[in-house]
Amino acid sequence: MRKMIKKAVIPAAGFGTRLLPVTKAKPKEMLTVVDKPIIQYVIEDLSDAGVNNILIITGKGKSAIENHFDKNFELEEKLKNSGKKELLNMVRKIDNLANIYYTRQKEQKGLGDAIYCGKEFVGKEYFLAMVGDTIYSQNVVKKMLEVYDKYKCSVILLERVPKEIVYKYGVISGNEIEKGIFEIDNLVEKPSVEEAPSNLIITGAYLLSPNIFKHLKNTKTGKGGEIQLTDALRSLLKDEKIIGVEVNCKRYDIGDIEGWLKANVEIALEKMPEFRDYLKGIIKDKIM
Template structure:
């Protein structure tokens, strides 16, 4: 069967201010989680779902992202000379993960504007959009593709959070039509706790209709003085159906130091033998 979703956009232009001073000279998307940078996890999920044409929307000071996914012939030759075949294979896989393209967001005008930077790249196709600072322990890309194949409309990934935290996120309301799958009827960006329509939040993983670009052109500046993708989806909802799929894995939002440390510790416990035992020793000291 012909692959229907062929392209993805990854917004990665933010300053990472909540992670300063760690991100003063290093993109937050390039912070390591155990053995690789955050954005590599994102691209691996796309590649595993056979989505291999990816546009990364960057900004000033983000050249490390491009360097990471480019070939480094000097390093390759050094590893070959040293007989370090295993390491050579590891970096070779990074070089061949996907066809990666880059564009710059000229001004910091929000997630909606960053997505809009991908208009020419996407064209008239449905496409995926994943923020560059969030990791999932399951492949939510594949989950969105499965829902899209059934309902042929935009799909977003949702997560339940404690009601007192909804003010931090975009929040949806909708009808659960299958277990964990919702047909949306409204979206609200950063509502008050009292005014939130549910505790189901938008996590930063989207499969979007190309018509989203028309709505990004016409919506007004929203919360935080930025062009909000949630507002554009709310507008799109008036003419097209949008589905939501509730996440059935762990999500790591690496927007601050606590989130980054939690991701490292929990993923290290899964990847590194005896690391959990080491942590128990540290806690019991």
């Protein structure tokens, strides 16, 4: 049996500039998708997969994240005294999702630097790293753990996208060793369309060897003047195998207003059947 992976790092220190002015005073990770903030979806998937010790990398203006997952005695007493048991249970469930810890990324130096902030928390264990602004229609954490069980190495979640948008992402190349499973041989951060090695992008979900920290420490600034996790992974690849898993579910990248709106509409259609009829009526009126 494998040693259980119980730790995760969630980088959540970015300014969310592509979502301004919504994110001027509110963390993008706390934007709601239907009935709960984005980062809660991420933590629920980790908790459901048995990963219960989570470090959130925060920054200036991110206290709302800590408040959301902290216990609110006054609110709970109010709900209890009002007889609102369903709401009380919902709030208490958030309190008990996981053991959540926080540290700050003191400067905006990129995803690689944010992950490096978790070095002491992680120690010498394999761990999950999940960006705080992307959610999935299935629990991809469980899938990455399954692949790790088989290959005993770092695992990256991938998605096949139209070639013309690969410049926005980290991109991999590799050999497909099983259906949807790739042994990676190269990783490039935000390549031009012409230089991209494939149309398989890195989605922001990782299961990483603790040796990544040694490579992050030695990684120089890359695209955008930031320390790129993709560059550190390319360095790690010289020492260890990295497996990529193609996602077979819907991914919601909530990096801009359009992505946020799409996530709300699509998830609302799944959770609230009555919303479908309302939306049909709106569309009919607009067309007419």
